[in-house]
Amino acid sequence: MTVSTETRALRTQGLKKPARDGGIRESAVSRTVAMAVMIVATLYFLTPLWWLLVASTKTREDFTTTNPLWFADFALFDNIAALVTYRDGVFLQWLGNSALYAGVGALLATLIAAMAGYAIAKYTFRGRETLFNVILGGVLVPATALALPLFLLFSQAGATNTIWAVLLPSLVSPFGVYLSRIYAAASVPDEIIEAARIDGAGEVRTFFTVATRLMAPALVTIFLFQFVAIWNNFFLPLIMLRDESLFPVTLGLYVWNTQVSQIPDIRALVVIGSLLSIIPLIVTFLALQRFWQSGLANGGLK
Amino acid sequence: MVARDTAVKASRAVSHRKALAFFLIPFGSLFVLFYLVPILYAIYQSLLTVEREGTFGPAVQVFGGLTQYIAVFQNEPFWASIGRVLLFGVVQVPIMLGVALVLALLLDSPLVRGSKFFRLAFFAPYAVPSVIAAIMWGFLYSPNLSPFTAVTSSVDLLSAETVLWSIANVVTWVYVGYNMLIIYSALLSIPQEIYEAARLDGAGQFRIAFAIKIPLVVPALVLTGIFSIIGTLQLLAEPQVFQSFSNAVTSTFTPNLTIYSTASVPNISLAAAMSVVLALATFVLSFTVLKLTQRRTAQ
Numbered sequence: 001m002t003v004s005t006e007t008r009a010l011r012t013q014g015l016k017k018p019a020r021d022g023g024i025r026e027s028a029v030s031r032t033v034a035m036a037v038m039i040v041a042t043l044y045f046l047t048p049l050w051w052l053l054v055a056s057t058k059t060r061e062d063f064t065t066t067n068p069l070w071f072a073d074f075a076l077f078d079n080i081a082a083l084v085t086y087r088d089g090v091f092l093q094w095l096g097n098s099a100l101y102a103g104v105g106a107l108l109a110t111l112i113a114a115m116a117g118y119a120i121a122k123y124t125f126r127g128r129e130t131l132f133n134v135i136l137g138g139v140l141v142p143a144t145a146l147a148l149p150l151f152l153l154f155s156q157a158g159a160t161n162t163i164w165a166v167l168l169p170s171l172v173s174p175f176g177v178y179l180s181r182i183y184a185a186a187s188v189p190d191e192i193i194e195a196a197r198i199d200g201a202g203e204v205r206t207f208f209t210v211a212t213r214l215m216a217p218a219l220v221t222i223f224l225f226q227f228v229a230i231w232n233n234f235f236l237p238l239i240m241l242r243d244e245s246l247f248p249v250t251l252g253l254y255v256w257n258t259q260v261s262q263i264p265d266i267r268a269l270v271v272i273g274s275l276l277s278i279i280p281l282i283v284t285f286l287a288l289q290r291f292w293q294s295g296l297a298n299g300g301l302k
Numbered sequence: 303m304v305a306r307d308t309a310v311k312a313s314r315a316v317s318h319r320k321a322l323a324f325f326l327i328p329f330g331s332l333f334v335l336f337y338l339v340p341i342l343y344a345i346y347q348s349l350l351t352v353e354r355e356g357t358f359g360p361a362v363q364v365f366g367g368l369t370q371y372i373a374v375f376q377n378e379p380f381w382a383s384i385g386r387v388l389l390f391g392v393v394q395v396p397i398m399l400g401v402a403l404v405l406a407l408l409l410d411s412p413l414v415r416g417s418k419f420f421r422l423a424f425f426a427p428y429a430v431p432s433v434i435a436a437i438m439w440g441f442l443y444s445p446n447l448s449p450f451t452a453v454t455s456s457v458d459l460l461s462a463e464t465v466l467w468s469i470a471n472v473v474t475w476v477y478v479g480y481n482m483l484i485i486y487s488a489l490l491s492i493p494q495e496i497y498e499a500a501r502l503d504g505a506g507q508f509r510i511a512f513a514i515k516i517p518l519v520v521p522a523l524v525l526t527g528i529f530s531i532i533g534t535l536q537l538l539a540e541p542q543v544f545q546s547f548s549n550a551v552t553s554t555f556t557p558n559l560t561i562y563s564t565a566s567v568p569n570i571s572l573a574a575a576m577s578v579v580l581a582l583a584t585f586v587l588s589f590t591v592l593k594l595t596q597r598r599t600a601q
Contacts, residue, residue, distance in 0.1 A: 030507065034413035041405060042423045045479065048438055049426065051449055055441075068449035112328045119325035123318060131326075138337050140528075140588055142536045144558050145581040148565055148573060149340035152347065169336045177329060203321030232431040234539040235558070239565075250433040250539075257437050258546045271441070274434045281429035286422070296487045 056275040060268050079272040091273055093245055094252040098231055099280070100163070101248055105170035106227035110219055113173045117180025118211055122193065132181065138174035147235045154240065165240040166248070170230045176222040183218035184211065220291035224284065231281060249277045341581075347574035363571075370575035379554035380576055384535075384583070386466065387556050391534035394470040399526055401474070402481035403519070407511050409482075410489040421486070425479035432476060436543035439472045444547065460548035469540050473533070481526040488522035489515060524595045528588045535584045538562070 047069075054071055055063060056079060062072035083091050120132050150169055154160045188211050196206040212219065237251045244252070253273050260267045285292075351366025374380060405424060409417045427435065441447050443459040453459070459468045492515065500510050538558040544551045553563040557580050565573035 031413050034408050034411065035415070037404070037408060038414055038420050041401075042420060045424050045427055045475065047449075048435075048442060048475065049430075051442060052438055064446060068447065112332065115325040116329035119322055123322050123325075125322060135333065138333065140532065140585055141337065141341070142532050142581065142584055144536045144538055145344075145577050145584075146337065146340045148561065148570075148577055149344040149347065150336065152570065153340060153343055168332075172329070172332045172336050174333070174337075203317060204324055207321075207325070228429070232433075232539075234431070234433050234542075235562075239562075250431045253437065254433050254539075254543060257440075257543065260546065270437060274437055278430050278434060281431075282426060285425070285429050289422070293483075293487075296483065 052271065052275050056272045060265070063268065063271075076272075079268060080276070083269050083272050083276070086269055090244060091249070091252065091269075091276075094247050094249040095277065095280075097246060098248040098250070098277070101166050101170065102227045102231040105167055105230045106223050109171045109173045109176060109226045110223040112171060113176030113222055114180045114184075114212065114215060114219055115207065117177045117182075118184045118188070118207055118215070120177070121181045121184035122188065122190070122211075132177075135174045135177050138172075139178060141174075143229075143233070144235045147239055150236070151239045160240050161242045161246065163246060166233075166237050166246075169236060170226070170233070173222065173226050173229075176226060179222055180215060180218055183215055187218075188214045217291050217294045220288055221296055224288060224292045227284070228281065249273070253277065344574045344577050347571055348578050350571045352571065366571070370571050371579070373572055374575045374579050377560075377572075377576075380557065380560050383554050383557045383560045384580075387534055387537055390466055390470055390537070391531060393467075394474060395527065395530045395534060398474045398478055398530065399481060399523060402478050402526070403485055403516070403523065405478070405482045406485040406489060406519075407515060409486055410515070411507050411511070413507065421483070424482055427476050427478075428480045430476060432472075432539040433543055435472050435476050436469075436540040439468070439475070440544060440547040443468055460544070460550065462550035465544060465548050465550045469537075469544060472540050473537075477530070477533070481530070484526055485519050485522045488519040492518050520595065524592060527595075528591055531587050531591060532584055535580060535587070 051068055054069060057071055057074050057076040058066065059073050059075045059078075062075075066072040116135075120128060146169070150165075151160060154165045159165055192210055192214075193206055196210055197203075201209070231248070232250065233248075234250050234254070237246075237248050238254075241247055241251065244255075247255070253270055256266050256270050256273070260270065348370050349365060349367065350363045351369045352361050353364050354361050405420075408414050409421060414420065430438070440460075442450065443454060445451070445454045445458075448454045457464065459465070496514055497510060500514060505513065536558055537556040541551050541555045541559055542562075545553075552559075554560040557576070561573050561576045561580070564576060
């Protein structure tokens, strides 16, 4: 193994910057221009989030009268208290619903997709490529195009306005099958499966004890992206759910936002609610970044 | 000995078949139930039409052939909304992918310090759901609340002429970081040896970017491009939220809003026909982009 392939392996593992091999020194001008671009971009991406953070700490009067990008009287905890007590704590229920739909949905979707992707990668059977191509076609079918017919089907089954109407369709992740097939083919050697068979492990046990471990970065990546897709999903809950107590947080805040003109006080709740609803996602991404970043780098894009 | 061998093989084949069924049936059945059946059902619905016996008679659904599709082709608001999102896509997708490519190249170059921080800062908006991003930017665009009063007092960002581009900015803000990360991941899988050779030939960072890096990340650009096209044609959450900030966003602003308002009339069959047309248009467009770029890279 040469030094450069080692560096490459290291980089793809942890997304490390290359060790600078010192040959040519980049000019100070290009360095300054590059950093300037990065800083302008950072301002563009982070200013709205900063505004949201600052706005969430303000009293209703200060919200319109003080500098939008700097703190005034600190009322963050009063605002949070107002939010979680409004209408018997319906906001907390929405957060819980989102966590349920996205957490359980993404977990099961990842498992189901990983099993299918692993099987397509590691077993030869008739119709394998056809099956894979049909699933790949599913990646191109937009979720919003499915929402309306799903609504009609669920209403015939009398199952609209239930948890299942949102949860069940989220369990299917064609992209997850695609990613786990690619990843299983690259990271689960046939020899290991053979060795497990010789040791007397069944096929299913081999998958759960050996393969899932080797596929871990891909599994985390699938879980996270499915989690985000469900957490952000808007159209499906919008048409499926009537009962406010089943809403995910995005739908709840959307409904509140449409009421701002009739109930002006609700605007403050929309602002603080928006802040609280994005914190869980940001924390999840930060906590798991090592895994999903290497999953993206190694699996998805070859 | 031979007999035992084949017996072992046979039993293994059986256990493989069982395992295969175990692995494939959960995904297979859910895929059929929640992908294939709805697609077929939408097609079936789109072929129905409602007829009444007399003016006030009960409504009955009957087979109407292509009646609904003819109605779709005559539906001007639907085509106007398709035109609007195509215009949106022609401008927004290249800008978004261009910015994502430049940022990814800069992150990958030795010119930038602190790339880990920048990577996370650019990616953070992806963690903001579209609905929340639209609500947030709706506030930022509103003249009396915005921190950018210099801009919002001279240009009405929520007027009929500008609101499409105000929405484009929201979509760009959310997705640049995601696309950047996919392109950046592709850059990381380029073998270092290629750069060493180029550097020995005296190539600078720009030369390396244009002659080596960009051609090698074309597959990632195609992937992000196709996802962006699908996203553009399916625009829904952002314009729906903007209805509370701007009167310029009508109930037929994008194809999906048109479908949603048609379905809630309710005219389910016409809405189903529109869904089928939109899904086909999305598929044809993504497929064309895929084929065109494949031919160009093959040359």
